[in-house]
Amino acid sequence: MNTLTQIRFVWKPLVFALCLSPAILVVTDAFEVTGDLGANPVEAIQDRFGIWGLRFIMITLLVTPLRQITGRSWLARFRRMLGLFAFFYALMHFLTWLLLDQGLLMSAIAEDITTRPFITLGFAAFLVLIAMAGTSTNGIRRRMGRHWQQLHYGIYLVGILGVWHFWWQVKLDTSEPALYAAILAALLGYRLFRSMENRGRRAGVRAPSRRAPRRGRQPDVTAPAPEYD
Amino acid sequence: MLIRKPPEFRASEITSETNYLNRRRFMRDGAVAAGALLAGSAYGAILPANPQANLADISGSEYSTSEEPNSFEDISTYNNYYEFGTGKADPSRNAQEFETRPWTIEVSGHAELTGTFDLDDVAKPHRLEERIYRMRCVEAWSMVIPWVGIPLADVIRRFRPTSNAKYVAFETLYDPQRMPGQRSRVLDWPYREGLTIAEATHPLTILAVGLYGKVLPSANGAPIRLVVPWKYGFKGIKGIVGMRFIETQPATSWQMAAPHEYGFYANVNPNVDHPRWSQARERRIGAGLFAAKQPTLMFNGYGEQIAHLYEDLDLRRNF
Numbered sequence: 001m002n003t004l005t006q007i008r009f010v011w012k013p014l015v016f017a018l019c020l021s022p023a024i025l026v027v028t029d030a031f032e033v034t035g036d037l038g039a040n041p042v043e044a045i046q047d048r049f050g051i052w053g054l055r056f057i058m059i060t061l062l063v064t065p066l067r068q069i070t071g072r073s074w075l076a077r078f079r080r081m082l083g084l085f086a087f088f089y090a091l092m093h094f095l096t097w098l099l100l101d102q103g104l105l106m107s108a109i110a111e112d113i114t115t116r117p118f119i120t121l122g123f124a125a126f127l128v129l130i131a132m133a134g135t136s137t138n139g140i141r142r143r144m145g146r147h148w149q150q151l152h153y154g155i156y157l158v159g160i161l162g163v164w165h166f167w168w169q170v171k172l173d174t175s176e177p178a179l180y181a182a183i184l185a186a187l188l189g190y191r192l193f194r195s196m197e198n199r200g201r202r203a204g205v206r207a208p209s210r211r212a213p214r215r216g217r218q219p220d221v222t223a224p225a226p227e228y229d
Numbered sequence: 230m231l232i233r234k235p236p237e238f239r240a241s242e243i244t245s246e247t248n249y250l251n252r253r254r255f256m257r258d259g260a261v262a263a264g265a266l267l268a269g270s271a272y273g274a275i276l277p278a279n280p281q282a283n284l285a286d287i288s289g290s291e292y293s294t295s296e297e298p299n300s301f302e303d304i305s306t307y308n309n310y311y312e313f314g315t316g317k318a319d320p321s322r323n324a325q326e327f328e329t330r331p332w333t334i335e336v337s338g339h340a341e342l343t344g345t346f347d348l349d350d351v352a353k354p355h356r357l358e359e360r361i362y363r364m365r366c367v368e369a370w371s372m373v374i375p376w377v378g379i380p381l382a383d384v385i386r387r388f389r390p391t392s393n394a395k396y397v398a399f400e401t402l403y404d405p406q407r408m409p410g411q412r413s414r415v416l417d418w419p420y421r422e423g424l425t426i427a428e429a430t431h432p433l434t435i436l437a438v439g440l441y442g443k444v445l446p447s448a449n450g451a452p453i454r455l456v457v458p459w460k461y462g463f464k465g466i467k468g469i470v471g472m473r474f475i476e477t478q479p480a481t482s483w484q485m486a487a488p489h490e491y492g493f494y495a496n497v498n499p500n501v502d503h504p505r506w507s508q509a510r511e512r513r514i515g516a517g518l519f520a521a522k523q524p525t526l527m528f529n530g531y532g533e534q535i536a537h538l539y540e541d542l543d544l545r546r547n548f
Contacts, residue, residue, distance in 0.1 A: 038307060038317065038318060039299075039303040039306060039514050039515065040307060040370060040512065042512065042518060043370075100518060100519065101512075103522065105521075112506075112507065116507070117505065169505075171368065172315070172486055173315040175413075
């Protein structure tokens with residue numbers, strides 16, 4: 001089996017099953033097979049889907065830095081699936097809120113989205129995720145051309161809105177949202193640093209002494225290689 | 230020889246001798262109160278230390294709701310008690326070993342009787358009552374809880390607060406060794422709460438010492454906590470060690486932490502939303518996964534009894 005076949009038929013199904021396991025655990029906990037959801041199961045379900053949505057946004061954002069640092073280009077093949085899992089958990093989080101928490105009471109839903117800032121933020125993040133998930137097939141990506149990349153930079157926005165949504169939702173103890181904010185800052189900071197570094201290198205003639213020539217697995221920055229992240 | 234009335238003094242100035250004398254008076258008064266309350270019965274509220282122990286001689290109350298109470302498990306495993314952690318399940322795990330004896334309550338401020346009193350002396354003269362109350366959390370969930378307690382008004386009466394006592398301030402134990410949540414600075418410890426004297430002496434207000442006819446679980450604030458059923462749950466301060474009669478409105482923990490979100494009064498009010506979420510409806514714990522939220526009642530449904538307390542108060546500003 002060559003590497004591509006191995007990824008497609010062994011690793012992808014394995015990673016898929018792993019990514020799905022938090023959702024399966026919610027179901028088995030609901031039936032008290034693996035644990036329980038406590039006194040407030042609606043809240044527990046909503047919180048667990050929400051936190052896994054945020055975790056998958058972080059995991060998806062980790063793929064490119066990991067690929068660039070380790071040079072393992074096959075990592076990029078998991079990025080779409082991870083991103084779609086972020087969407088899946090956000091969708092489940094949203095549906096739990098819509099159906100179980102609000103009971104489809106449209107007036108309350110509209111009021112929450114328009115007047116509760118943390119819900120507005122979460123809903124905005126979800127809309128961007130819908131747009132990205134809806135354009136994730138190869139065909140659409142081809143047809144959209146460079147607009148596809150522009151749209152999918154939206155993941156940065158989703159990360160910021162998601163952490164913000166979490167931060168404003170907690171009553172007082174912001175230690176957990178702060179942890180996610182720190183992770184997001186590192187993931188976005190890495191990209192900012194790298195793009196500044198690349199820009200500096202393109203303008204290399206102006207400041208040659210500031211940057212020692214890089215060797216090894218650095219991509220050729222003179223060619224505008226597509227960076228889909 | 231002219232014998233002058235001793236000046237009022239602060240709790241910190243009280244010598245052990247006055248403390249002793251006060252205690253004697255307090256117990257004598259208590260015995261009188263118990264006699265009156267129980268019409269000859271020799272014993273009042275006996276509070277065993279063992280958390281599993283049954284409480285004896287509990288009378289019913291006209292203030293109890295006929296709604297179905299939540300399960301003991303729900304009530305004792307889903308708690309906000311940051312002294313034992315900020316997660317809802319933390320208190321039931323981290324408070325299990327919490328020792329509630331010996332336990333004293335320091336009474337101070339504008340009252341004729343002040344000093345440090347043993348919990349049993351505070352509770353003993355009073356008859357235990359079961360009070361099945363709705364409990365509405367500021368987080369928009371609610372329960373029905375069969376508390377066992379004593380009316381705070383009866384306890385306060387024995388300390389004989391003076392006319393300067395406009396408010397009662399309460400404090401929770403501060404002991405990071407025993408309360409691991411206090412090792413983090415999430416709130417400014419110790420937890421503080423307060424009521425106006427009219428609220429504190431209202432017959433609905435109780436000091437709870439039990440749940441479901443048993444000694445109060447530590448996760449719910451053992452050995453003694455406040456229950457004010459028309460206010461959001463955070464007003465119900467747990468593990469009380471201090472009670473102070475004061476003239477001005479005391480600072481309270483949640484108000485100190487986020488003054489735009491939590492007020493001193495904290496009356497349940499479906500018309501005044503929390504800045505970040507609606508208070509119009511509430512999720513009744515135990516109603517099931519597919520149950521709809523129910524409308525929140527003004528003053529948590531206790532308006533008939535207590536609305537007169539707030540006739541001249543702008544409830545939107547004094548949230």
